[in-house]
Amino acid sequence: MNIHDLLVQARTCRRFTGDYLSPEFLASLVDCARVSPSARNDQVLRFAIVSDPAACERMNSLVVxxxxxxxxxxxxxHQHPRGFIVILGPEKTSDFIMMDTGIAAQSIHLAAAEAGVDSCMIGALNKKEVAALLNVPEGLTVYLGIALGRADEKRRLAEPRPDGSLVYYRDGDDVHCVPKRKLEDILIIRR
Ligand SMILES: Cc1cc2nc3c(=O)[nH]c(=O)nc-3n(C[C@H](O)[C@H](O)[C@H](O)COP(=O)(O)O)c2cc1C
Known part of the structure; x- marks a missing residue:
């Protein structure tokens, strides 16, 4: 599959099914983040994987x-996530750490998708509680969670709604619809 097709297919997923993901599989996704670009190649990010079912359930209670x-x-x-990856790093020193976080998250998201595993990046998480649950070492903070598992929902791209809204929604068939702007609306300068 080419990268554009993979990106179209790799919609955020929030309802999961099947087995819990193995620590080895989650670590293989972190390895994809490891070899990704990093500002100044500082590689300040650290990662936690959560594969234990009880810990996953606890994590799930700390995210939206x-x-x-x-x-x-x-x-x-029964549709709760089957694994989590949490991106950690030092207290924000510059905007670069947010960029590294996004790049790492996207690498994980795409590598998972290629393996038939879907995911949801999570900014809405109780960072303090997650740090306590994972016993995050002093000096590191939680930047982003990623919930993973095999999809138990259908998702598709959609046009922006008539009122211009880009908020995702479920259609009449319970398919999760994700409005995206058109290329000509975002590619605003061509020289
Ligand atoms: C940095 C970031 C944080 C996000 N945080 C959340 C979140 O806390 N909860 C959630 O359900 N989705 C979250 N998402 C997923 C977005 O809602 C999702 O990407 C968006 O609806 C577009 O859908 P798509 O990923 O299928 O294109 C986040 C995405 C990004 C990039």
């Missing part, structure tokens, strides 16, 4: 998946 969905549209208990 699908804040724009109704409670009925969110994951039921």
């Amino acid at each position: 998946l699908g804040g724009a969905l109704t409670p009925e549209q969110r994951a039921k208990f």
Whole structure:
């Protein structure tokens, strides 16, 4: 599959099914982040993997998946994530750490998608509680969570809504729809 097709397919997923992901698989995703670009090649990020079912359930209670969905549209208990990766780093020193975090997250997201595993980056997480749960070493802080598992929902790209809204939604068939702007609306300068 070419990279554009993979990016179209790799929609954020919030309802999961199947086995819990193995620590080896989660570590292989972190290895994809490891070889990704890093500002000044400082490689300040660190990673935690969560594969133990009870720890995953605890993690799930500390994150918000699908804040724009109704409670009925969110994951039921049996659809909770089957693994987590948490991106850690030193207290923010410059904007570069946020960029490194995004790049690492996207590498993980795409590597997972290529392996048939879907994911959801999570900024809405209780960082203090997550740090306590994972016993994060002094001097490191939580930047981003990533929930993973095999999808138990259909997702597709959509046009922006008639009122211009870009908020994701479920259609009448319970398919998760993700409006994206058109290329001509974002590519504003061609010289
Ligand atoms: C930095 C970042 C943080 C995000 N945080 C959350 C989150 O806390 N909860 C959630 O359900 N989705 C979160 N998302 C997923 C976005 O909602 C999702 O990317 C967006 O709806 C577009 O859908 P798509 O990824 O399928 O293109 C986050 C995405 C990014 C890039």
